[in-house]
Amino acid sequence: MRRLTLVLAVAAGVLAGCGSSKPKPMALESFKPTIAGREVWSARLDSVEFPLTVVVRDGKFRVAGSDGSVVVFDAQSGQELSRAKVAAKLAAGVGSDGRFDAVVTVGNELVVLEGAREVWRQRLSSRVVTAPLVAGERVFVMGVDRVVHAFDVLDGRRLWKLQRPSDALTLSQAGIVVPFKDTLVVGQGPRLTGLDPLRGSVQWEVAMAAPRGTNEVERLADLLGPPLRLGDRICARSFQSAVACADVAKGTLLWSRNVGGTQPIGGNVTAIFGADGTDRVGAWRTDTGEVLWSNEKMLYRGLSAPLAVGPSVVFGDAEGYVHFLSAATGEAQLRLPTDGSPVVAAPVLSGTTMLVVTRKGGLHAFRPN
Secondary structure (H helix, E strand, O other): OOOOEEEEEEOOOHHHHHOOOOOOOOOOOOOOOOOOOOEEEEEEEOOOOOOOEEEEEEEEEEEEEOOOOOHHHHHHHHEEEEEEEEEOEEEEEEOOOOOEEEEOOOOOEEEEOOOEEEEEEOOOOOOOOOEEEEOOOOEEOOOOOOEEEEOOOOOOOOOEOOOOOOEEEEOOOOOEEEEEOOOEEEOOEEEEEEEEEOOOOEEEEOOOOOOOOOOOOOOOEEEEEEEEEEOOOEEEEEOOOOEEEEEEEOOOOEEEOOOOOOOOEEOOOOOEEEOOOOOEEEEOOOOOOOOOEOOOOOOHHHHHHHHOOOOEEEEEOOOOOEEEEHHHHHEEEEEOOOOOOEEOOOEEEEEOEEEEEOOOOOOEEEEEE
């Protein structure tokens, strides 16, 4: 009998227990800011009800809204440079090489745009929540079933499809589809896999975590995207299981630390940062995985994936606050508000401008004073 693949839609904290009440967010502490920053521009899209990827390229931010809008902003001034509209609600996006933009609709259609013009669309066989990757005149897209597809960016021809035996249960949360030199790197379960982008053949594979638990839900350990790329190193969180780093030039695991969590990580050449399932923030040495510090002052606040920038690591939370912590100690440095709705993705940086996007579609750009 053929085994059916099931898809589990998981939000942060959903595995804490069926029927249990969600813990109350910890009250925000009072502190004296030690750094200064301010909002320099803002804009608004339709709501963002999907796992958003913001593309930062050539001093521009590309952002998509749930209503099908794909908008490009000048990072410095906030000026709207272009706007396109897909005639459908979106489930994933946006991917871009600067010329072509790619999104996926809730009807499982991959749509490629050039400026405001729709170039082509292709129906996919499964639901998609991971933003497509546009690179090397190809569009790569991965479904929640972890099947990877490659299309010609110019005409939409299907070039190849990789379908491998998968776990009975997969995670309906954004995964990993990123380039590394001449390799396409994807996450399939807890495995980081290097593919030949021309043929779709497997070149190497690294197990980033060892799933644990007594049932399939507890053993869910899909890699969460976007990952952190540091030279030849890619680091990522395995859902509720581990934080790990791999040398993707050699296809080898560098280290893996058992630590739960449901959001991607961030970091730099010195430290990796992330929040666990209770929103306890942790920092680990990038080279060894050794614990550097932890911060338990924002428990259950619904923290986003982080951005490491200069001496700070920045998280958004479910009330729209942007928290700046010391990258060296984890102590609070600055707190800035947005529109009161959840921050939906890791903050992103272009030059000195940091962009935060909220569930209500608010775009808030900050800059140090």
